[in-house]
Amino acid sequence: MTKRNEPRTNWTKEEVSSIYHQPLLELVFQAATVHRQWHDASSIQVSTLLSVKTGGCPEDCSYCGQAARYHTDIKVQALLPTETVLSHARQAKDAGAQRFCMAAAWREVRDNRDFDRILEMVKGVNEMGLQVCCTLGMLTEEQAQRLREAGLYAYNHNLDTSSEYYEAIISTRQFDQRMNTLDNVRKAGLSVCSGGIIGLGETDEDRISLLLTLATLPEHPESVPVNALVRVKGTPLEAQPKVSVWEMVRMIATARIIMPASMVRLSAGRIEMTEAEQAWCFMAGANSIFTGERKTLLVTPNPAISEDMEMFMRLGLNAAVAQTKTSCEQAV
Numbered sequence: 001m002t003k004r005n006e007p008r009t010n011w012t013k014e015e016v017s018s019i020y021h022q023p024l025l026e027l028v029f030q031a032a033t034v035h036r037q038w039h040d041a042s043s044i045q046v047s048t049l050l051s052v053k054t055g056g057c058p059e060d061c062s063y064c065g066q067a068a069r070y071h072t073d074i075k076v077q078a079l080l081p082t083e084t085v086l087s088h089a090r091q092a093k094d095a096g097a098q099r100f101c102m103a104a105a106w107r108e109v110r111d112n113r114d115f116d117r118i119l120e121m122v123k124g125v126n127e128m129g130l131q132v133c134c135t136l137g138m139l140t141e142e143q144a145q146r147l148r149e150a151g152l153y154a155y156n157h158n159l160d161t162s163s164e165y166y167e168a169i170i171s172t173r174q175f176d177q178r179m180n181t182l183d184n185v186r187k188a189g190l191s192v193c194s195g196g197i198i199g200l201g202e203t204d205e206d207r208i209s210l211l212l213t214l215a216t217l218p219e220h221p222e223s224v225p226v227n228a229l230v231r232v233k234g235t236p237l238e239a240q241p242k243v244s245v246w247e248m249v250r251m252i253a254t255a256r257i258i259m260p261a262s263m264v265r266l267s268a269g270r271i272e273m274t275e276a277e278q279a280w281c282f283m284a285g286a287n288s289i290f291t292g293e294r295k296t297l298l299v300t301p302n303p304a305i306s307e308d309m310e311m312f313m314r315l316g317l318n319a320a321v322a323q324t325k326t327s328c329e330q331a332v
C-alpha cells in the first residue's frame with residue numbers, strides 16, 4: 001500500500017469523462033490499482049444504519065418512500081427513545097460494525113427537544129467506542145458544531161444527483177442548499193460523507209457532473225456512498241429500470257480513481273446484487289458497506305450483517321477496524 005500524492009481537487013469535466021468512458025475492464029483495472037496504492041484492498045469498513053425517525057418527511061425527493069406526499073407502505077415512526085437507539089448500537093457493535101449511523105427523515109435540523117435527544121444519542125453511541133454518523137437533513141454551522149461537541153464523527157448529506165438534473169428529482173430544495181450544508185459540516189471539523197444515487201433517469205453526463213462536483217470540493221468527502229435506486233412502490237420513480245451492476249461498477253471505479261483517499265461505499269441497492277456482482281464492486285474500489293441487523297437500509301431491504309460476514313470470508317475480505325480519528329483515510 002503506497003500512498004503517492006495528495007488527492008487532486010482540480011479535475012476537469014473532460015478528464016473525469018475520459019476516465020468514466022473507458023472500456024469497463026480497463027477502468028476496473030486502473031481503479032483496482034489506485035485502490036491498492038491508497039488502501040488495504042482486503043479491508044472493508046462496515047457501517048450500520050438505523051432509522052431513528054421514519055417517514056412523514058415534507059420534502060419531495062422522487063426516489064424516497066419517506067416523503068409524506070407519496071402513498072407508500074412505509075410506517076411513520078416518531079423519534080425513537082434514546083435507550084432503544086443505544087441498544088441497537090450495542091447490538092451493531094457486538095455484530096462487528098465499526099460505524100453506527102442514525103438517520104432522521106427531516107428536511108432540516110431544528111433547535112428543539114428532538115435535536116437535544118439526538119445529541120444525547122450521539123454522546124451515548126460515541127461512548128461505546130463506535131464512530132457515530134448522522135444524517136438529519138440540512139443543518140447550520142452552529143448545529144454541526146453542537147453535534148461535533150457531542151461526539152459526532154461524520155455527517156452524511158448526499159448530493160443525490162447532478163446540479164443540472166436536481167430539479168427533476170427534488171423541487172422542495174435546491175442543490176446549493178446541499179452544498180451549503182456540506183460547507184457547514186466541514187467548517188465544524190466533522191468528517192464529510194456525501195455521494196449520490198444512480199438510476200433516477202439521469203444521463204452519463206449527470207453522473208460525471210455529480211462525481212466532478214464531489215471531486216472538486218476543497219477537500220474530498222472522506223466517505224462517498226454510491227447508491228443504486230431502490231424502486232419503492234408509490235414513489236414517482238417506482239417504474240424506473242433496474243440499475244445494472246456494470247453501471248454501479250463504472251461509477252464506483254471512477255469515484256475511486258478521482259477520490260483515491262476516500263472510502264467509497266457500496267450503499268443502497270446491494271440487496272438486488274448477487275455476491276459475484278458485489279465482488280465486482282469491491283474490485284472496482286468500493287471499500288465500505290452499509291449493513292444492518294434488521295435487514296433494512298433505512299426503509300429499503302439490505303443484507304443482514306451475518307450474511308455480509310460470510311460473504312467476506314468467501315471473498316477473503318476483512319471488516320476494517322475503525323479508528324476515531326478525523327479522517328477516514330486513517331480508518332482503513
Ligand code: SF4
Pocket residue numbers: 057058059060061064065066067104105106107137
Ligand atoms: S430523502 Fe430525506 S429529505 Fe428526501 S424525502 Fe426522503 S427523508 Fe425526506
